[in-house]
Amino acid sequence: MCLQNFPCQEVERHNKPEVELKYVRCMTSPELLLNPVLICLNEAEKCLIETSINSLRISLKVKQADELENILTKKFLRFLSMRAEAFQVLRRKPVQGYDISFLITNYHCEEMQKQKLIDFIVQFMEDIEKEITELKISVNTRGKLVATEFLKQFM
Amino acid sequence: HDQIVSGIDWSSTSNKIVTVSHDRNSYVWSLEGGEWVPTLVILRLNRAALCVQWSPKENKFAVGSGAKTVCICYYEQENNWWVSKLIRKRHESSVTSVAWHPNNILLATTSTDGKCRVFSTFIKGVDTKDSKAGSSAESKFGEQILQLDLSYSWAFGVKWSPSGNTLAYVGHSSMIYFVDDVGPSPLAQSVAFRDLPLRDVLFISEKMVIGVGYDSNPMVFAADDTGIWSFTRYIGEKKAASSGSSYSSQFSEAFGKFYGQSKAATANDASESSKSRGGVHDNCINSIVPLSKAGSPKVMRFSTSGLDGKIAIWDLENMQEELGHQF
Secondary structure, three states, rough: OOOOOOOOOOOOOOOHHHHHHHHHHHHHHHHEEEEOOEEOOOOOOOOEEEOOOOEEEEEOOOOOOOOOHHHHHHHHHHHHHHHHHHHEOOOOOOOOOOOEEEEEEHHHHHOHHHHHHHHHHHHHHHHHHHHHHHHHHHHHHHHHHHHHHHHHOOO | OOOEEEEEOOOOOOOOOEEEEOOOOOOEEEOOOEEEEEEEOOOOOOOEEEEEEEOOOEEEEEEOOOOEEEEEEEEEEEOOOOEEEEEEEOOOOOEEEEEEEEOOOOEEEEEEEEEEEEEOOOOOOOEEOHHHHHHHHHHOOOOOEEEOOOHHHHHEEEEEEOOOOOEEEEEOOOEEEEOOOOOOOOOOEEOOOOOOOOOEEEEEEOOEEEEOOOOOEEEEEOOOOOOOEEEEOOOOOOOOOOOOOOOOOOOOOOOHOOOOOOOOOHHHHHOOOOOOOOOOOOOOOOEEEEOOOOOOOOOEEEEEEEOOOOEEEOOHHHHHHOOOOOO
16 A cells, blocks of 8 residues: 555646546556456455555455345445545445445545554455344344234234 | 645755745745745646756756656846756656756656656756766757666656765665666666565665665665675664554444444454554655765765654664674
8 A cells, every 4th residue: 555645647736546547547647557456255255456656446346145135235335335425435436346445545545554544444344244244134033023923913 | 835845955055945846836945034035936847846856066956747857947147047948758657756966967867657767967058068077968958868677667766876876766566776887888786675665765875775665664775895785674673563452443433333333342353464563654754865964975864754744863873883884
């Protein structure tokens, strides 16, 4: 996470996270981007890390075993992404093909400690897994209770 | 300046400070009656200025910019202002760092295209054709003397050794490059080191270089008698990883608030990755400058400044034995 302040080479007096301009930039300043790294646990769980001289984008795809987990993940991560300002390093929309994305810029590295940022993201990933499982269990339990109560009247 | 000041240099004999900024402007500050008075320098840049350095004779200064050009500015006595001449060719990307050779004519530049180049900045009327300078005096302004293609990644922090014989610069791939006998047939060495890349270097003697960067700890590189450079040691001691105390980050708490749970206790055992840096700087060290008496060939003290907002002054007096006989 070695990021530094870098003024925009294409537009004067602007300072933008270079990784966000990847698709525009490929033609003009490819030298400012580094090779993206894709870490796959299996088909369903992936982590894409894209870096540039002043910014870093981490995109995660969470394991979704069945339809229920699919819906839960989508709603839960959408809830978090909508409140991205509170997290500062979270991106409001995940990158195409992934469930959630982080955008870390050089300004974040100046204000916060690099090690803590890394710990936060790792912690976040672990917690997502836990939360989704918990939510799934609670939905299933509720479903069972409601169904039992409802069907009692037919007994 | 409207935007961040990206480069600053103080000339010791003429007592002028030059500053450059991301707003494409540069000012030369002179001390008049106890106050520093700025003079605008028209750089004719259309992108941000990234770095600046006074030449050894202090009659010129060089500015590297995001416009892929280098501006060499000199003072025109008749019009009483600073004029800039641009080196427009050659650079394929932003010029991140510039360094003057002791002969006041050669300039080394590093760029985000990974290359280090040496140019001649001979200006008629400002530089005198000196027989000592040798072949460099015959070159035209802006002529590229040498291009070094050693790095695969962005290059930063170029510096000449006190005699001008050796050139050192760093690459983002955690490498430091040393070039001896800069000229038609240079001798280049690449030294790879572990840990994070460097941002800037300083020659403290002909055979010893200190590098600073993302590791927050200055590194010492030395050349042995045969001229082979290698990493010697860190200046400060690196403490071993210890993650005892409760780890609490502002994010953990913000995250926890959304669930109404307290996260502080749970994070402890999971994160054995939190290392306590225990050094002087907490964050990346951006630059290193010498604090030496004028004319002395060796640098005994230097200062470093970092992204954590700290400036530290280091004294090498006590470390002489540890640094070895090269020092």
